[in-house]
Amino acid sequence: MDERMTELREAADAVLGTLLHDGIRDLVPDLVSALEPGDFPEPRDGELWDVLCSLRAAGRACDPITVTAALREAGDLDRHGGPVRLHQLHDAVPTVAHALHYAEILREDATWRALSTVGAEAASAAAARRGTAADAAQRAVEAARAVRDRGIAADEDRVVDLLDLIAEDQAEPDWVIPGVLARWDRLILTGVEGGGKSLMLRQIAVRAAAGLHPWRKASIEPVKVLIIDAENNDDQVRPWLDQMHTAARDEGATIERGAVRALIKPDGIDLTRPVDRARVLRLVEAEAPDLITIGPLYKLASPKSGAQAEESAWELMSALEAVRGASDGAALLIEAHAPHPSPGGHRDLRPIGSSLWRRWPEFGFGMDPVSSRAEPGAEELRLCEWRPWRGSRSERSWPARVCEGVSWPWQAVQYRGNEPMTFTVEDHGVRPAGGVPEQADFWDDQQIG
Template identity: 80%
Template sequence: MDETRMIELREAADAVLGTLLHDGIKDLVPDLVSALEPADFPEPRDGELWDVLCSLRAAGRACDPITVTAALREAGDLDRHGGPVRLHQLHDAVPTVAHALHYAEILREDATWRALGGVGAQAASAAAARQGTAADAAQRAVEAARAVRDRGIAAEDDQAVDLLDLIAEADQEPDWVIPGVLARWDRLILTGNEGGGKSLMLRQIAVRAAAGLHPWRKAAIRPIKALIIDVENSRDQVRPWLAKMHAAAEGETASVERGALRVVIRPEGVDLTQPVDRARLLRLVEAEAPDLIVIGPLYKLAAPRAGEAAEDSARALMAALEAVRAASGGAALLIEAHSPHASQGRRDLRPIGSSLWLRWPEFGFGLGPVTDEPGAEDLRLCDWTPWRGSRSERAWPERVCMGVTWPWQAVQCASGSANAGMTVAEGVTAEAGWVSEPIS
C-alpha cells in the first residue's frame, strides 16, 4: 500500500472514531455504528476502541474523551489506546461530523479489498496444492467471494411489498417548513436572467418565514429558523433590502426575532468542491441548525476547472450540497441559479450547466418576464414557470409582480382563477401588496 493511501486510511479512522466522541450526533449514531465492524479498521487497536465507543453509545452512556478515558482506565486498556491525550486528539481531528459516513465508507471499501485479497490468496494456495477437485476449490472461492460482497448488507436488502398492502398504508403528512409550500429535505432551484429578482424572491421567502408569515398569502405560519448564504452580493447591496423586508414584516405585526434569520455574505464566492470551503460551511450549518437555507447563485458555489466535464463538476457540487442538507438535519434548500441568454428572442429558464441540474431538485422554477400584455412591463410581471415536473403538489403562485411593501407579490390571474378576466393592474391590490383573493 502506498504512503498516500495509508495516510488517507489513518485520517478516516481517526475521523470516525472522533465523531463518536462528539455531542449532538444522536441522529447519526445508528447509521454510523452499523456501517463499520471492528475488523474494518486497519489497526486492531482502533477496532477495539470502536467496539468500546459503540458499546457506550448503545448503552446510552456519555461518550466523550473524559468518560471514555474513565472506561478504558477501568478496563486497564487506557495506555494501549494512547491515553487521554489521544482521545482528545481524536475528538479534535474531526473536520465535520457531517462527513462521518463518508469516512466510514473509505474504511469499509479498504476492508472489503483486504478481505477479497485474502480470498484470492486462499484460492491461489488451493490451486498450488491441487487438493481435491478444481471444481470444489472454485466453488469454495465463489462462496468466499460472495461472503465478502454481502458482508454486513444482507440485513439491509430491499423487501418487496404487496400492492394491496402498499395502497392500504395511510398517507404521511410532510414535515412542513412552510405549510403547503416547502417540507424538510426539499430542494428548489429558482432561475432567471441577471437582475431579474431571483435573490430578492428567495430572501423574501426566508424573511417572511422567519417572521412567521406565509410567502404568498396574508396568513400566519409557525416561525422557522432561516440561513441566507449570499456568495455574490456585497453587504451594502444585501443590507438595504433585508432592512426593508424586516420593516415590511413589522408592518404586518410580525417580526424576525433575534437568531431566527442569520446571514452569511461572501461576494467572492466559495468552492464547495474543495475540502476547506466545504468543511467551513458544514461547520456553520451544524452550528446554526436552520430549517431553511437560501444559497447561491449556483455558479459561484464551485470554481471552474480547465478540462473538467460539466457533469463531473455538477456531481461534485451536488454531493457538497447534499452534505450541507445532511449537516443541517434536513433543512429545505433554496438555490438561486442563472439561466442561459435569450436565443431567437426567447430565454430558456433552465439552469446554466449540466443537464443533471434538471433532475436533481424536487422543484425547479424560473421567473419569466411577461412581454405581451398591457402594463406587464411597468408592473414587472413574471410567470412562475416550471422547468421540471414537480415531485409533489404544492401551493406555488402562477405569476408574480413587483410588490408594494415587499419586493414581490403573488398574482393569481390564470384562467378559472379568482382574477380571471381582469387586466394585470386590476388583479393587484396596492393596499397590501397581494392579490384581491389570496392564493389557496
C-alpha cells in the same frame, strides 16, 4: 501505497473522532452498524471502536474525558495513546456530516482485504491440490459470497407487493411552509440578471422566519432560516433585509433573534474544495436551520469547462446534498442564472451550465418578465410569469405570476382565466384593471387555514 494508507488513517481517525462528539444521537445507530472492529486496518483502532460503541449503546457520556476515564479503569489508556490522542481524534473530524462516508472508505478497504484473503486461500488450495478441484472451487465461491454479502443480511432491502404498496396511507409531508415546501425539498429559481430572484428567495425565507406565508396573509409556524449569499456584500444585502424586517413587523409578526442568520461571502464559496465545504457544513451543523437559501449557483464552485464542468457539477451537487444532510433535511432554495436569449428568441429559463441541474431538484421555476407589448403596463409592474422549467415531483401551491409588491419586494398573483390581463398601480397597492376579480386575485388578499 503511502497515499492510500494516509487516506485510511485519516478516515479511521475521523470516524473514531465522530463518536467522541456531542449532538450525533441520530447518526449513531447507522454509524455503529456500518463498521466492525475488524474493518480498521490497525487492531488497536478496532478495539477503541468497540469501546466507543459500547459506551454509546449503554447511553453513557462519550467524549475525550469520559473515554479517558473508561480506558484508564480498564488498564488500556496507554495502549490507545493516552488523553492526548483522544483529544486529537475529537479534533480530527472535518465534519460529522460525512461520518458515514468515512466509514464507507474503511468498509471498502476491509472488503478488499477480505477478498484478497479468499483469493490467497484458493490459490494455496490449488497449488497444494487439497481435496478435489470442485470442492475447492465451491469453498472459494462460498467464501467470496460471504465477503460480498457481509453486513447485508442485517439491513435487507424492503420489497413491497404492489397491492400492499397502494393500500398504504399517503404520509403527510413534513412541512417547512405548509403546502409550499417540505423538509428535504430542493428548489432552483432562475431568471434574468437583476430580475429579483435573490429577493424572492429572501422574501420566502424572511416571511417564513416571521411565521408568515410567503405570499398570502396567513400565519404559519415560524422556522429557522440560514441565508448564504455568495455574490452580494453586506451593504447590498442589509437594506433589503431591513425593509423585509420592517414589513414583517408592520404585519404584526416578530422575527426572534437567531431565527434568521446570514453568511455573506461576495467573493463566492467553492463547495468543491474540501476546506470551503467543511466550513459550510460546520456552520450548517451549528445553526441547524429548517430552510436554507444559497447561491447563486455559479458562485458556489470554480468555473470549469468541458468534461471538467460536468465533474464539477457532480461535486457541487454532492456538496449541496451534504449541506441538506448536515441540516437534517432543511428545505434548500438555490438561486441560478438562466442563459442569454438567442437573437429574437425566447429566453431559456433552465439553469445555465450542466444539464444535470435540470433533473436534480424537486422544483425548478423561472421568473419570466412579461413585456408591455404583450400586456400594457406589465413592465411598470415588473410582472413576471412564474414558469416551471421542469415537472414538479409533488403538487404544491405556487403562484402563476408575481409582480412588484408594496411593502415586500414581490407580490404573487393567482391567475385563473385564459384571457390577457392588464394592471394599474393605485395608492393602496397593485390591483388588476378592468374589474375582473373572478379571473384573477392577489394572494396577499386571501386568507388560508
